[in-house]
Amino acid sequence: MVNDPARVKLVELAERRSVSLSALSKLIGRNTTYLQQFIRKGSPRKLEENDRRTLARFFGVAESELGGQEIEDKSYAQSKGGLAKGWIDVPRLALGASAGPGALADDDAPVGHLRFSEGWLRELGLQPGALAALSVAGDSMDPTLADGDEILVARADVQFGGRLRDGIHVIRRDGTLLVKRLLFEREGRVSVISDNKAYPSEADVSLVEVEVLGRVVWKGGRI
Template sequence: MSERMDARAELERLIGERGEDYAGLSRLIGRNAAYVQQYIKRGIPKRLAEADRRLLARYFEVPEERLGGPAPDPGREPDHVVVPRLDVGASAGHGALPGEERFRSSLAFDAGWLRRLGTGDVRLLSTIRVEGDSMIPTLADGDEIMVDRGDAAERLRDGIYVLRIDEALMVKRLAVNPSARTISISSDNAAYPGWPDCRLETIDVVGRVVWAGRRIG
């Protein structure tokens, strides 16, 4: 069996094991709904594009080599990291229900830049959109924020975090009082009330916001 056939067979096996569907994975990599099925069943295209292969390998948490990529060079770090964009909003207002936190696309970031940003395990990074105005002027409605899920409750310190409160996602500023083991939750927009002196164990911290991007104009 050829290398390309092995890659297609491996992808089909992963899809079956994880209970995924062809159309959903096609949308994940930004292709038409039939793309993955045509690749597996008809061999069109003959091989996955590098960006598509990288995103699928990350999604299934397998080495790219298993999907037809080159064997990893142990002495060379990747130049770029593909960070998934999740189809969910974190409310900077009254709370957004997360629903199914599925991929909608991805963004590629320079690996060295991410290290300088202070992120840990890049597999725990994702981006989501901000909804609402309670974090203005720091964050605005529609901003894209990168959330480091590896930098959550165990490393909690003052900063901006995504929280899950009553099954809703919210982005808020936290101030930690370590001696009292309490957290004050606030908005940067003074028109919104805060919650002072919340007990640590009552807060579900999803991750720390480490980067934000927005459209200008």
């Protein structure tokens, strides 16, 4: 890796947010190897202004941390009324968590972000770097979650000490992404529940068959 503060910072931010360089390259409209080349080979020599601004806003940091000029950061802060301070931009993923027949989870690229108060997240005991937002597809979790709702998901391997608890989770089964209510009634076994009684639920499923990606900790949607 080319040892330059902006490149080191970008790698640090990506690791903290658990997002790949290829996904970030997609976010700024580049080919999937663009930021890998920037980090490892020093090409381009520096990030273009629009790319740098998009990444800085995505991570909620000043542009100067990614190689921008300090004056740009002051201008940005003034235009936003200082909004960036005390706020966390959580990556919004392109994929949807299906509450119906199931959606293939083959693209984890962020397509934007949802902004949350850092203090509010910490009051809930949530680690900002372990969060992602995505939309719900389907109605199998009605009335708890409706089609099109946005959900905030805390990574299962980081949040809550890595312990699995009863609640609504995003899971992957056979390459398909689902949002379901999970009941951990016996060690190594789980019940996979659809809140909408029109859909089937499954009892006593082996955890070997279910990859628990994260727990749903917040929802938002249209009225």
